[in-house]
Amino acid sequence: MIVMIIVLKNENAQLMINKLEKHFASDHQVFVHNNRVAIQGAHPADLTDEERAQASQIITDVPKAVQASRLFHPEDTIIKTPHSVIGGDHFTLMAGPCSVESAEHVMKMAKVAKDAGATVLRGGAFKPRTSPYSFQGLGKEGLVDLRKAADHFGLDVITEVMDDEHVPLVEQFTDIFQIGARNMQNFSLLKAVGKTQTPVMLKRGMSATVDDVLNATEYIAAGGNHQIMIAERGIRTFDNKYTRNTFDAGVIPVLQKLTHYPVIADPSHAAGHTEFVTPLALAGTAAGASGLIVEIHDDPAHALSDGPQALQPDQFKTMVKKVNAVRKALQAFN
Known part of the structure; x- marks a missing residue:
């Protein structure tokens, strides 16, 4: 049409x-x-x-995704949460464990995130896993623990919501909804978060084209919620032998040309292995991402989910220093 x-x-x-x-x-x-x-x-x-x-x-x-289009909305969308400003010239760092494992552990990881300069604490309370026998998250208990840790250190919360029935519950505890890659085209869920005024991070699906993800944002915007950001977390290609997914750094400037929504890079899910997370974080930063969302854990070998891709605290601090150096170098040319 x-x-x-x-x-x-x-x-x-x-x-x-x-x-x-x-x-x-x-x-x-x-x-x-x-x-x-x-x-x-x-x-x-x-x-x-x-x-x-x-x-x-x-x-x-x-394009069909008219509300996402820069032709319709030329200015950058700026999302303001209690502790963060996301989009435009701002750079937002989000970090935390893949899953909330305990109140003590998420509190410890919140301190690591805060000390390194993050303003958003990530952590999953409901986890979509490939195997039904894997750890599925702590549910409401995890949300409570995540909120307490974030509030203690003056951080915002981002956490995944898996279905439309969970939206009212998760909304009580989060500052940003995360829609995972598997749910990018869960249209009932997109419509449900679109009826709220809570910011939404929409992760690009594993096989999603640029138009696919832009059209998915339209389901959220159609409900009246325009506080949307898009996350590039790697796509499924013919080769996943050495990395979990293929990080599409090129899609970051493409999306920024086509849409006014902030674009966040997720190097953890793209890499799948700790040693590759920092290089991909630097690539995403250099490509112009508005921020990073990174998984951290102090004992990755015993993490309840996604331990192989989690940065240990010292590795995370080093990554942040390198990211800031890249940002400083880029700013010198502006």
Whole structure:
């Protein structure tokens, strides 16, 4: 279906927006952002002479994910949480264990994250695992422990929500919903978080194209929640012998060109092995990511999930120093 964006002249823009909505809203989907009006299923020939005269630009080469498009929303989306500013020129560091294993352990990892400069504590309370016999998370108890640890150190919380039924529960404890790669096209879940006003990190699916992930964001935005960020965590390719997934660093600038949403790099799930996490974190930073989400653990050999890809505290601190050096080098050219 064709989508048309009309960029209105600033003078009398609101009056013309009202007229366009009256003209098209009965049989077309109409979106408004500042002086831009996007109309699904409409063509420039459908405009009146007055509407055409008030347009400084008419754009018809618009992707289906119109609300995600920079053509509709040219400015970067900036997401503000109690302890973080995500997007634009800001760089946000998120870290924590893959799973919340105990109150004591997540408290210890929260201190490691805070001391290294992170502002968001990650940790899973509900874990989607390949095997049904693997550790599935502590559920509500894990959410409580994660929230307490974050609050103790002045951090935000990001944690995964696995289905629409869990949204009200998880929302009580988190500052950011995480939608995992396996759930990127769980449309019931996307619609459910779209009805909230809690920020959402949408992880790119293992086989998802750029258009796939942008269209998935549209399900969230359609519910009224525009606080969305996209995470690149590696995709499934023909070779996963040496890394868990293939980190698509090139998709970061592509997404930043196409959409206004912040793009976060997840080197842990892309690498799958500790030794590769830092190099991929540096690649994501150099590619222009708005932040990183990294798994850390003080005893990876005995972690209840994803131990092989977790950085130990000293490794994490070293990674952060290198990431900051890359950022400083990039800033020198701006």
